[in-house]
Amino acid sequence: MIRYDALDALPVRDALPALADALEGHGTAVLVAPPGTGKTTLVPLALAGLVGGAPARRVVVAEPRRIAARAAARRMAWLLGEEAGQSVGYTVRGERVVGRHTRVEVVTTGVLLQRLQRDQELGGVDVVVLDECHERHLDADTAAAFLWDVREALRPELRLVAASATTDAQGWAGLLGGAPVVEARGASYPVETVWAPPARAVRPPHGMRVDPALLAHVASVVRRALAERAGDVLCFLPGVGEIARVAGQLGGLGDVDVLQVHGRAPAAVQDAVLAPGARRRVVLATAVAESSLTVPGVRVVVDSGLAREPRVDHARGLSALATVRASQASGRQRAGRAGREAPGVVYRCWAEAEDGRLPRFPAPEIKVADLAAFALQAACWGDPDASSLALLDPPPAGAMAAARDLLTAIGAIDPTGRATARGARLARLGLHPRLGRALLDGSAEVGPERAAEVVALLSEEAPREYGDDLAAALRSARRGGDAYSARWRAEVRRLRGVAGETGGRVSGAQGAAGTGGGPGTESGPGAEGGARAGGGAGSKGVAGETAGPASGARGVAGAKGGPGAEGRSVQGPSRHAREGGDEHAVGLVVALAFPERVARLDGGSYLMVSGTRAEVREGSALRLAPWLAVAVADRPVGRGHARVQGAVVVDEGVARRAAGALLDAREEVLWAGGDVVARWVERLGAVELGVRVIRDADAGAVREALLDGLRQEGLGALRWTEPAVGLRQRLAFVRAHVGEPWPDVSDAALYARVDEWLEPELGRARRRADLARIDAGAALGRLLPWASGEAGRLDELAPERITVPSGSRVRVDYGDPARPVLSVKLQEMFGLQESPRLAGVPVVVQLLSPAGRPAAVTADLASFWREGYRGVRAELRGRYPKHPWPEDPATAEPTRHTNARLRR
Template sequence: MIRDDALDALPVREALPRLTGALDAHGTAVLVAPPGTGKTTLVPLALAGLLGTGPARRVVVAEPRRIAARAAARRMAWLLDERVGESVGFTVRGERAVGRHTRVEVVTTGVLLQRLQRDQELTGVDVVVLDECHERHLDADTAAAFLWDVRETLRPGLRLVAASATTDAEGWARLLGGAPVVEARGTAHPVEVVWAPPARAVRPPHGMRVDPVLLTHVASVIRRALDERDGDVLAFLPGVAEIARVAGRLGGLGGVEVLQVHGHAPAAVQDAVLSPGQRRRVVLATSVAESSLTVPGVRVVVDSGLAREPRVDHARGLSALTTVRASRAAGRQRAGRAGREAPGAVYRCWAEAEDARLPRFPSPEIKVADLTAFALQAACWGDPDASGLALLDPPPGGAMAAARSVLAAIGAVDADGRATGRGTRLSRLGLHPRLGRALLDAAPVVGPDLAAEVVALIGEEPPRDYGDDLVGALRTARRGGDAYAARWRTETRRLRRAASESAGRRTAAGSARPAEDGVRDTAASGAPSAPDRKDTVRAPVPAPDVAHGTPGSSPCPDADRARDTPAPWSPPVPATGLLAGEDGRVGLVAALAFPERVARVDGGAHLMVAGTRADVGAASGLRGAEWVAVAVADRPVGRGHARVTLGAVVDEAIARHAAGALLETHEEVHWADGDVVARRVERLGAVELAVRPLTGAGPSLVRAALLDGLRREGFGLLRWPAGAVVLRQRLAFLHGRLGEPWPDVSDAGLHARVEEWLEPELSRARRRADLARIDAGQALGRLLPWASGEAARLDELAPERITVPSGSGVRIDYADPERPVLAVKLQEMFGLQESPRVAGVPLLVHLLSPAGRPAAVTADLASFWRDGYRGVRAELRGRYPRHPWPEDPATAEPTRHTNARLGR
């Protein structure tokens, strides 16, 4: 019997006529409804005709998370007074509860994408509701784009609804062809905002790190809220580790039950959170509790203000979740949890002044996440560059290029970017393509059972207490009785079936349902569920992977033809005794998944094939291993290297096998340690495998190394006689003063024209000693402007010496190209009225004492004779009485001699 009283209490009911009218008129609609109004539960039931009005339709509701999908289905079944699997069912990866008469099916967006790839028309489905579209998960954006494409080209009668409590309604309306926006007014109870910033400074989050000071503060705010308010407390924290730490700080709460809810929590805990408690509760949750879930009894929300988003570290070739400030939209969603059933309060653990600086919405995953899985979806859809997809934000070009290179390397796409038969199989495994590749290629070598076990372990990183040794973690999971081990076993079974079916073998599951969902029918069985987490495994943007022969090309949408393609290419078994034991086979699977992370010990760290250095823990079982396949690594704060958090021991043979496309042997000639080094190097990416001296290196390689040496150490490597140095200075002066055709002889200028002035000497050189024999002055002479005839004016424009009034030829110092210097004894300049010039520039005259020491500096000789000479004469005449010191130097006779020599 339908629970009409509960249905009547849902505020979205008043918007149903406008929503159904919009769908009848346009076929699409954007529904904006506050939390708690019933958009997730009442709307699908009404659209399916299960409330006694409207035609019977089959409705698919797409949720971003498993826990939300299961909870929504159970709530709708309760409203109909039925069991899940009758009129309302759900499908998530690893579990399915759907019956023959199911009219509303709640699925994760990952499952919806799988179905769209198998059956573009979504045969039998009348309406698709994309719930919580404001979260901008990549799977949800992709599904929306595919659905719009289906509606535009194949099924104009397919109805689409984008639903959210806080979203860019105009953007979604535009994306869905000008869809009407239907807003439902909520009757949510008022929520008081309490600003509760920490009393002391908190370091901003970095990577996965959250300042313990903030976690301590959150725990204190929870205690404060329990004292000041009635009802249960729902606290939002960024991740599982932070939930555990805050739970540890809440010890001693008498009469209060502390629950931890997140995507990895056991199903029993998830179900307990969604049911009324017998005593007061504190629920510590990640963002899974932001939307689609009503936690009964909650009157208070404590918001840490943090969230986790995927980021790609291009510098290290790693990808991971990172802690960020939660958006204002997320803050509104979280606060709304406190007002679902009665007036409530939200304690925000930041200052009110900071609120306006928060981002409006979460970062769309398409802008910040690894796009390899997305690129494969697009290729299977027939749009390899995603240019024809209706997306709110286009994928970044660099991330898409990296993704396509990976897909091409693993044989998932052909040279034109179109999906191959292998790509089809990879897309249907419900895994990131990297993990799918490992499953398919490792199964023939290590067996499908072990391949499935290891891929399941890598796909959802095990708890830290499992250790960082992948082999040890696998054995712990096998014997473990914790929630992670239960999820791991469920996923292993799914992957084992997928690997077997992909190889052409059929399992006892038969073909009642296509294997790509990887689900089992548990309608009305009460079977245990899989944990909540997104159905597409996120993995880092990798370096180019190992190329494979591909079994031909077939578009993914043609499911029948794809199933007829040959079995995946089976790699030959690497020649290594390590595969005789389980340790080596585990390492092979990890290496096939992440070949660019195979690492060899190098000094105190391991150097990955991709060039990133990674450390293993001091007590790690991986320490001391020469080769390691790194499955998971993170980015510690303040550390220059990555840190291995999960890996396996391998050997060189496995490394060569897994990362074979990066194996190359080449001649390497370069400048190192002050000379040319020539060697033959065998490399696996950045890792040197073997080095041998190279004799007879190619002249072009040697020449390039010599030029590199000149760039790094300068042209001082050449021989510079005194005349060569002076010539370079004179040319620098003329270039600065007159410009062309006088050459630029700076280091940059000489490098730019090296072929003109340093050949053929450079072509004959083989090492540093040969450079030291090259006369730089003779070579520089080639740069003089001979063709124009200006070279003949060098001594006129920038003479090496100048004749002074005494008749002496005095050298000009061009070391400063802005102002050449003439250093000459004062008595030799008597009678000269103006300072001498070169190329129109007055020389800076250093007038020297009889002992050759500077007595005065002037660029205006006439002014010096008039004003400065008297002081110099008075100071020096007594010290040098044998030298002439006339009263009027401007008219005196210049001389190089003393008075005695002059006969005075």
């Protein structure tokens, strides 16, 4: 029996006529309805004609999360007085509850994408509702773009509704061809805000880390809220780990139940949260409870102010979920949970002054997430660069390039970017392309059962107590009786089935470009408490919900793993693989998923094939293993190296097999360690496998290495005698004041003209010692303008020495090209009226005392004789009485001698 009283209480009913008119007239609409209005439940029922008398239609509702999809379907079925699977059903990864008479089906956006790839026309579907658009999950943005394509090109009668509580309504309206915007009034009750910042400063979040002091403060605010207010408490935290820690600090609450809700929570717990409780409850939740779900009995919200969003560490090629400050829009959504059923209160664990500095909206996932799954979706759709897709934000070029590198290397796309048959198979697996590749190729190597087991292990973060050794974690999952093990077994069954559906023979690339990624999450920012750091947070699976590990922004240049590269057709696992045991199977499948994360022990740390260095924690069973295949890694605060969070011991054979496209062997001549090094090197990416010294290296390669050495260490590696240094300085002076045809002798110019002045000496050199024997001065002489005849004027324009009035020939210092300097004893310049000039530039005269110390500096001798000499004479005459100190130096006789010698 339909519960009309509950339906009539939903405020969105007043907006239904306008929504129906919009869809009838335009075919698309943007529905903006605050939380609690019934947009997720009443609107689909009305559009399907199950209530309200509209024509019967088949409606698909897309939700970003499994828990929301199941809850929405069950709520709609309850409103109709039915069980889920009758008029209303749902489909999520690994679970389908739909009957013959189902008219409303709630699916995750990942499932919707999979259906669109199988049937672009969505045959039999009349209306699609994209719920919670404001969250800007990548799958939802992609589904909206695909659906608009379908409506424009194939099915103009298909009706589309973008529904959200808080969103860029005009942006979505423009995206859907100028769709009308329909707004519903809110049903929420007033919510009081209590600002509850920590008494002492806490460290800001970094990576996955949250300051324990903040979590302790959140627990104390929950206790305060229980004491001050009535009703259940809903507390928002960024991830599963933080939920567990706060739950541990809430012990001893007496008759209060503490529930933990996230996408990985057991179904029984999720159901319990969504049903009224017999006792007072504290519900600790991730962002899954921000929207779509109504938790009955909640009158109080405690908001930690944190969320999880995907990020990519471009420098290290590691992608992960990062803890960030929640946006203002998320804060409003969270606060609204307290006012669904009655007036409520929100305790915000930050200062009111900080609120205005928070971002307005969460970062769109397309801007920050790994885009490998998105790029494969676009390629399978027929738009490889996604340039024609109707997207609110275009995908970043760098992230798309990295995604294409990965897809090319695993044979998912061809050189033009079009999806291959292998790519289409990968898209049907409901996995990130990396894990799809590992499942397909791993099945051929170790058998479908073991491959499915390992890929299921990589698809979701295992409990921390399983440890960082993935082979041991697999054994724990097999024998475990916890909720994770149950989900793992269900996923193994699913993967075994989809792997079989994709066909028998597997042929594909053995390498992968790009880096990153560990276990993914069901959805984007903040979803499911976040993957273990280093995991691909962000885009969900290609055709399902679960994001596989992310590929990072760095592609591995030159990877040879295009379509079919390093491939071979195989039927069934090899004998070696079957006999290798769990360690071998886990290692091979992990390495197939993350070939650039295969790592070899190098000193005290591990060097990955990608070039990233990583460390294994003290006490780990993985420590000191010669080789590892790393699935999950993060970067600790203040550390230059990554930290291994999940890996398995492998051998060099597995490394070579899995990352074969990155295997390279070549002659290498380079400048290293201060000299020319010539060797034959076999490399797996950045990891050197073998080195052999070459005695007779190619002369051209040696020359290039020597030039590189000169660039690194400077031209000082040559032999610079005093005359050579002087010549270079003289040439620099003439170049500065005369210009052409005098040569530029700066480092950059000399490097550019090395063929003109350093040959043939450079061609004969083989090592650093040979460079040190090259006379730089003689070589520089080749650059003088001999052809024009100007070379002979060098001594005129910039002589090494000039004759002073005393008859001495004094060296000129050209160290500063702007002004040459002449250092000479003052008495030797008597009688000279004007300062010397070179190339038209007055020489700076540094007049020295009889002891050779500077007494005065001038570029205008006449002025000095008139004004400056008197003071110098008064100061020095008494100190050096044997030297002449005439009253009129401009007319006095210059001399190198003392008065005593002059008298003799």
